[in-house]
Amino acid sequence: MSKSPTTTDIPAGYRQDAQGRLVHESQIKPIDQARDALVAELVAKGRAVQAKLADYKRQAFADIDAFVALSAEQYGVHLGGRKGNVTLLSFDGRYKVVRAIAEHIQFDERLQAAKALIDTCLRDWTEGARPEIVTLVQDAFRVDAAGNIRTGNVLALRRLDIADARWQRAMQAIGDAVQVVGSKSYVRLYERDDAGQYQPISLDIAGV
Known part of the structure; x- marks a missing residue:
């Protein structure tokens, strides 16, 4: 069973379709190319937003943990772990x-x-x-x-x-x-x- 070509295996001027077949760009309809470009753009922007949300979540938990520890120290208490x-x-x-x-x-x-x-x-x-x-x-x-x-x-x-x-x-x-x-x-x-x-x-x- 043949394997689908990787991105580096795809010859210049060709695109790989959803079935793993190589199709020359001249045979791809303009509307299909436009759709592909739109999807790629939205996914790239979405991944960037996802990464920002992940960073925000990590920082938010770290800040809350630090504040809880600071608040506890006002009473001479040291907390261990997330409570x-x-x-x-x-x-x-x-x-x-x-x-x-x-x-x-x-x-x-x-x-x-x-x-x-x-x-x-x-x-x-x-x-x-x-x-x-x-x-x-x-x-x-x-x-x-x-x-x-x-x-x-x-x-x-x-x-x-x-x-x-x-x-x-x-x-x-x-x-x-x-x-x-x-x-x-x-x-x-x-x-x-x-x-x-x-x-x-x-x-x-x-x-x-």
Whole structure:
């Protein structure tokens, strides 16, 4: 199977199409050449913006970390590592900067033990169980479109005030089953509007 030519292999006066074939520029329609030039220009400009955003994000996190450390030093405290979410307000309250760190969690095999204990409770409570609790439990363990357990729904079960010892053991199993497998960090900017509500300053191309 032949390999597509690299940029350095393409002879002068030829262009490579989407199928890897070499086409002489004289055979490429002007509109196709114009489209190609426009796409290349927009991608180049987009990559430049992306690089600037990446630099801004790195610098923003470094500046926030440095400020948090400076603030802590006012009380003789030295912090180690990044410590969760931080909200900073401008002096006049017009602007707000939020550093948010969202952890991505999964459950290990102990979630199955929790589910078994909960199922036992529900079977014993068949007559007296409140329908909304049964529905809540069923929804919590229903997988999403990708086949994954919805972690937020499972963790919400722990907020239910149920004294049954088996339920309490199930909630302990859920807590033990939680595994933090990664995290994502965000910097969010806000400006207060005339109504006193903070509106996001979008750094997403779809939101500007």
